[in-house]
Amino acid sequence: xxxxxxxxxxxxxxxxxxxxxxxxxxWAIRQRVGMVFQNPDNQIVGTQVEEDVAFGLENLGIxxxxxxxxxxxxxTRVGMLAYRQHPPHLLSGGQKQRVAIAGVLxxxxxxxxxxxxxxLLDPKGRLEVRKILVQLHHEGVTxxxxxxxxxxxxxxxxxxxxxxxxxxLSGSPxxxxxxxxxxxxxxxxxxxxxxxxxxxxxxxxxxxxxILQVEELVDELCVLKRSI
Amino acid sequence: xxxEAKHLTYIYGPGLPWEKRALSDVSFSIESGEFIGLIGETxxxxxxxxxxxxxxxxxxxGTILLDGSDISNRKVDLHRIRAQVGLVFQFPEQQxxxxxxxxxxxxxxxxxxxxxxxxxxxxxxxxxxxxxRPQSLRDRSPFTLSGGEKRLVSIAGVLxxxxxxxxxxxxxxxxxxxxxxxxxxxxxxxxxVEKATIILVSHDMDEIALLSQRILILKEGKLxxxxxxxxxxxxxxxxxxAGLDLPTLPRILSDLRCRGFQLPTAIFEVGxxxxxxxxxxxxxxx
Amino acid sequence: xxxxxxxxxxxKLLFPAEGQPLWQWWIFRITDLGIWKACFMSxxxxxxxxxxxxLTLVTSPMDLTDALDRLFSFLKVLRIPVHEIAMMMTIAxxxxxxxxxxxxxxxxxxxxxGAPLDRGNIFRRMRGFVSVLIPLFxxxxxxxxxxxxxxxxxxxxxxxGRTRLKEMRLSSEDLxxxxxxxxxxxxTLAFNWMPYRWL
Numbered sequence: 001x002x003x004x005x006x007x008x009x010x011x012x013x014x015x016x017x018x019x020x021x022x023x024x025x026x027w028a029i030r031q032r033v034g035m036v037f038q039n040p041d042n043q044i045v046g047t048q049v050e051e052d053v054a055f056g057l058e059n060l061g062i063x064x065x066x067x068x069x070x071x072x073x074x075x076t077r078v079g080m081l082a083y084r085q086h087p088p089h090l091l092s093g094g095q096k097q098r099v100a101i102a103g104v105l106x107x108x109x110x111x112x113x114x115x116x117x118x119x120l121l122d123p124k125g126r127l128e129v130r131k132i133l134v135q136l137h138h139e140g141v142t143x144x145x146x147x148x149x150x151x152x153x154x155x156x157x158x159x160x161x162x163x164x165x166x167x168x169l170s171g172s173p174x175x176x177x178x179x180x181x182x183x184x185x186x187x188x189x190x191x192x193x194x195x196x197x198x199x200x201x202x203x204x205x206x207x208x209x210x211i212l213q214v215e216e217l218v219d220e221l222c223v224l225k226r227s228i
Numbered sequence: 229x230x231x232e233a234k235h236l237t238y239i240y241g242p243g244l245p246w247e248k249r250a251l252s253d254v255s256f257s258i259e260s261g262e263f264i265g266l267i268g269e270t271x272x273x274x275x276x277x278x279x280x281x282x283x284x285x286x287x288x289x290g291t292i293l294l295d296g297s298d299i300s301n302r303k304v305d306l307h308r309i310r311a312q313v314g315l316v317f318q319f320p321e322q323q324x325x326x327x328x329x330x331x332x333x334x335x336x337x338x339x340x341x342x343x344x345x346x347x348x349x350x351x352x353x354x355x356x357x358x359x360x361r362p363q364s365l366r367d368r369s370p371f372t373l374s375g376g377e378k379r380l381v382s383i384a385g386v387l388x389x390x391x392x393x394x395x396x397x398x399x400x401x402x403x404x405x406x407x408x409x410x411x412x413x414x415x416x417x418x419x420x421v422e423k424a425t426i427i428l429v430s431h432d433m434d435e436i437a438l439l440s441q442r443i444l445i446l447k448e449g450k451l452x453x454x455x456x457x458x459x460x461x462x463x464x465x466x467x468x469x470a471g472l473d474l475p476t477l478p479r480i481l482s483d484l485r486c487r488g489f490q491l492p493t494a495i496f497e498v499g500x501x502x503x504x505x506x507x508x509x510x511x512x513x514x
Numbered sequence: 515x516x517x518x519x520x521x522x523x524x525x526k527l528l529f530p531a532e533g534q535p536l537w538q539w540w541i542f543r544i545t546d547l548g549i550w551k552a553c554f555m556s557x558x559x560x561x562x563x564x565x566x567x568x569l570t571l572v573t574s575p576m577d578l579t580d581a582l583d584r585l586f587s588f589l590k591v592l593r594i595p596v597h598e599i600a601m602m603m604t605i606a607x608x609x610x611x612x613x614x615x616x617x618x619x620x621x622x623x624x625x626x627x628g629a630p631l632d633r634g635n636i637f638r639r640m641r642g643f644v645s646v647l648i649p650l651f652x653x654x655x656x657x658x659x660x661x662x663x664x665x666x667x668x669x670x671x672x673x674x675g676r677t678r679l680k681e682m683r684l685s686s687e688d689l690x691x692x693x694x695x696x697x698x699x700x701x702t703l704a705f706n707w708m709p710y711r712w713l
Contacts, residue, residue, distance in 0.1 A: 003667055027669055035667040038402075042657045043664035047576045047608045054679035056668035061675045071679065089611040092270065103668065119402055122270045122431045124471065148404045151476075187406035192476035192498065199502035205509060214476065218483045225489070225509055282626050307633075310626050317623045322616075325648035335645065339628030371652070385627060 003033040003113065016110065031060065034104030038116040040096035041089075049091075049099050050075065050084040056107040074102040078132050094125025098132060111142035118152065130155065150177075150191040154212050161186060174209055193217050229295050229312065229392035229425055231258040231281065236290035238276050238449075250276040251449045254290075258427070260392075263419050265440030265457075266429045269471040273449040274429050278395050281427070283309035311340050314391030318398040321378035324370040329355070329381055330362075332370050336389040354388035355381070357422070359414050376407035380414070387418075393425040394418065400435060412439060434475040437461070437496075445470050458494045477501060577680075579603045584682055597673025605661070613654065620649050 007021055015032055018025040037043045046052030050071050057067045075081040078098040088096055097117055104112055114133070118126045126149075134155060137143055145156060153159055159176040161169040163186040169176050177183070177190035180198070189195070197211045205224070211217050238251040251273045258264055268274050279285045280292065283299060283306040291300045299309050317323070326332035333351045342350065352362040358380040365373075370381055379399070386394070396415065400408040416439055418424045430436050436443060437457045445453040445460070447470040453460060460467060461478040474482060481491050481501060489508050495501045537544045569578075583600035590596055624645045625631055631642040 005663060005667060027671070030667060030669050035664070037660065037664055037667075039657075039660060041612050042660035045605065045608065045661070045665060045668075047574075047604065051576070051679060055665075055670070058676050058678055059669040059671065061677050064677060064679065064681060067677065067679050087611070088608070089615070107668065123473070124269060187404075187409075189405070193480065195498045196477070196480065196501055199498050200505060203502055203506045205502075205506055214480055214483065217480060218487065221484060221489075221505065221509070222487050228509055279622070284622055284626055307628055310628060315623075315626045317619065317626075320623070322653055323620055323623045323627075323645075323649050325645045325652075335624075335629070336627040339630060389628065 003030050003035055005035075031107055032110045034107060034109035034112040036097065036100050036104055036112060036114045036117045038119055040093050040100060040120070043100050044088045044096060044103075047087055048084075049080065049086050049088060052088060052099055053103045053106050056103055060107065070106045070108075071102075074105045075099075077105060077136075078102045092125060093121045094128035097121065097125065097129050101129070101132060101136075105136075105141075111144060112136075113144045113146065115146045116148070117145075118147070118149070126152075148188075150189065154191060161188070173212055177212075178209075230260050230293075231393065231425075232293040232296075233257070233281075234291045234293070236277070236280060236287045236292070238273075238280060238285060239288045242288060249449055251280075251287075254446075254449070254451045256444060256451060256454065258393075258425060261419075261423050261425055263439060263441045264425075264427045265436035265443040266427055266446065267431060267433065267436050267443060267472060268446035269431060271448075272446040272470075274446055275397065276449075277446070278315060278397060278427070278429055281393075281395060282313050282315040283307075284315075307340070311336075311389045312391055313393045313395065314386040314389055316383050316386050316394070316396045316399060318401055320382035320385075320399075321370075321375070324378060324382055324385075327369060328367050329370050329373075330366040332381065333385045333388050336385055340389060350388045350390070351384075354384040357387050357414075357418060358384045359410070360384065376403060376410065379403070379407075379411065383411075383414075391424075393427065395427040395429065397429045398431070399428070400430075400432070408435075415439070431472070433467075433472055437475045437478070445472065447471065457496075462493050575607045576604065579607070580678070580680060580682060597676075601673075609654075609657065612657075613650070616653060617646065617650055620646050 003015070003020075013020040015025075015029045018029050018032075020026075020029055044052050045055045053071045053075060054067055057070060062070070071084075072081065075084055078101055080095060080098050080102060083091065083095065083099075088099065091099065100117075101112070118129050121129065130152065133143060133145070137155075145152065147153055154173050156173060159170065159173055160167055161176060161183070168186060169179055169182055173194075177194045178198075180190060180195075183190060190198070191212070193212060193214055193216075197207050197217055201207050207217075207220055207224075211220060234255050236251050236254040237249070240246075240248040240250055254273075254277065266274055266277070276285065280287050283304075286302075287300050291298050293299070294309065294312065298304070299306075324332050326335065330348075330351050333354055334347045337347050337350050351366070355362040355365060360377065360380055365377075365381070370378060373381065383396075383399070394415075399415070400411055403411065412435065415426060415428070419426050419439075428436060428439060437460075440457060442454070442456055443460050444451060445467065452470055453463065453466055461474055461482065464474055464479065464482040467474055473479065477495070477498065481493075481495060484505070485491055489505070490511075491501075491504050491508060495504060534546045535543050536546060536549075579600050582603070583597060586594075586596045621631060624642065629642040629645050630638040631646070633639075634642075
């Protein structure tokens with residue numbers, strides 16, 4: 001709905017001030033909001049990696065010279081330049097998703113929506129994609145990550161939890177994962193690290209609230225142990 | 229059913245330029261009623277191994293004994309083996325094809341030549357085993373079901389053949405947390421109540437650690453680690469070298485142990501872990 | 515030699531329409547013209563196979579599709595959706611390996627459920643194939659759906675205003691090749707009009 005593939009029955013979506021209900025805005029909106037889908041096999045159009053990255057640019061009517069430059073630049077960004085001539089079916093799942101991300105990036109969108117883009121990947125592929133996402137976030141790209149993996153949700157600055165079509169929680173990961181009752185109600189669970197930190201705090205171990213990663217927790221506990 | 233694998237080797241395209249060794253010299257045994265976790269990276273040979281166990285591939289070298297009889301022998305009827313060792317492929321819902329759920333579940337037993345009167349009974353029994361209600365589902369089209377239900381129906385399709393061993397390849401892939409939990413609970417019931425031998429194949433350590441009694445870790449076609457979850461968790465380094473990672477909780481505990489915490493290895497639960505860590509913190513204080 | 519070529523040649527050899535009979539038995543007859551035509555036919559078929567093999571070996575299917583798109587773009591005037599047809603070919607080429615892989619997987623899965631794909635009479639086997647074909651169709655449609663969505667999300671809206679990454683330019687080599695091909699065609703035609711007894 002964010003990129004006008006679906007139009008709201010009621011209410012409105014404004015992308016950069018453009019109303020998605022107005023069909024004249026459709027293409028401008030889709031260029032601004034890129035989408036990466038769940039199944040890597042079903043979103044790659046080209047029979048060669050570079051051809052696929054160029055697909056969106058071809059649709060936008062970008063001149064050839066500029067197209068070459070952008071294809072190269074974005075394949076480098078996701079670390080897939082060496083595979084530019086490869087046929088996509090010989091790539092691993094993680095590599096295919098990285099190609100898909102490069103294809104979206106090449107269109108220079110202002111934000112990218114990733115719709116469970118890692119859910120069909122193996123742990124290695126997930127890690128590859130997450131690394132790229134962290135890097136893009138640092139480069140200032142707005143990312144909207146749709147996921148049901150809590151470890152992945154930790155990457156976000158802001159979390160929104162939907163249940164039965166309604167927003168039930170939103171805020172920073174720390175805020176959201178503190179609400180264990182509500183999460184359970186939505187059949188979700190805070191990541192193990194957060195739960196362990198919470199359990200320790202409940203037993204009056206003085207841990208700060210910000211802990212989200214394994215390393216942070218281990219470091220904090222070691223500091224505590226020394227100070228006691 | 230007891231499974232014994234001796235020196236299994238499998239080579240794709242032997243003698244060809246693209247010859248690929250998928251398994252080399254893998255030996256293990258699985259006792260009747262055991263719950264085994266088989267884990268390894270993509271391309272570690274997991275799928276090849278389960279296809280050999282199911283009789284879809286014949287090992288290039290080595291033997292497989294099912295209850296003492298050798299199935300790698302060329303004379304053996306592989307169809308009988310496939311009935312005894314049920315294999316649920318990854319995304320099994322993609323193999324649904326019949327007009328009704330009942331017909332689809334009946335496909336396996338029908339192919340085995342089970343008499344008609346018994347097939348109906350087996351269909352209901354299989355659907356119940358996966359927690360679906362036969363009355364309301366039997367006549368529905370499998371394509372109208374939800375993702376999780378489809379997957380359960382396709383597992384029922386394998387169970388209807390009454391296998392003694394059930395192999396599940398990445399059975400929770402692509403499901404949401406609720407669907408995952410449900411399916412794993414069902415599998416645990418099959419193991420506990422039906423006493424089925426279960427081999428759970430996954431690259432997700434969390435899932436494997438939760439349910440398995442014994443874990444086999446494959447790397448590049450070799451069996452590199454084997455043991456109970458507790459044994460495996462004490463060898464974090466070896467697990468990492470196989471391109472895998474421990475589940476979060478054992479990883480935290482293993483890291484803490486490395487940094488001088490004295491904690492027992494057999495902790496599987498967050499509350500328990502918190503109690504031990506607290507105790508350890510205040511032991512240092514005394 | 516390919517089996518089709520061989521049977522065609524044998525046919526021409528044993529049932530010639532005309533020419534001087536050299537040998538005869540029952541309904542079979544071998545004539546001089548028959549031998550000539552049989553040789554000609556087998557050569558023609560061999561050449562056909564040879565040339566198409568050569569074409570697919572040296573030209574990627576993608577280039578062929580692109581070329582068709584360019585070459586036949588004049589048909590757009592006649593409202594023939596040339597670009598769409600070329601895009602369909604591209605997508606078909608892209609998905610052939612994916613679907614082959616999938617077919618293999620479905621076949622294995624159904625065999626492990628005892629599907630009679632590798633045994634039994636033809637009817638049993640056909641029933642087995644239904645269990646492979648239906649899932650394959652379902653999956654192909656699902657893929658088509660998702661791909662269409664992904665293409666739209668990347669601003670695909672038909673051939674209008676599209677630029678191409680791959681450049682196609684007529685070079686001097688292409689002109690030479692075309693000239694040579696034309697010459698070859700002309701020669702063949704001329705050769706064909708000559709009565710055989712001149713040879």
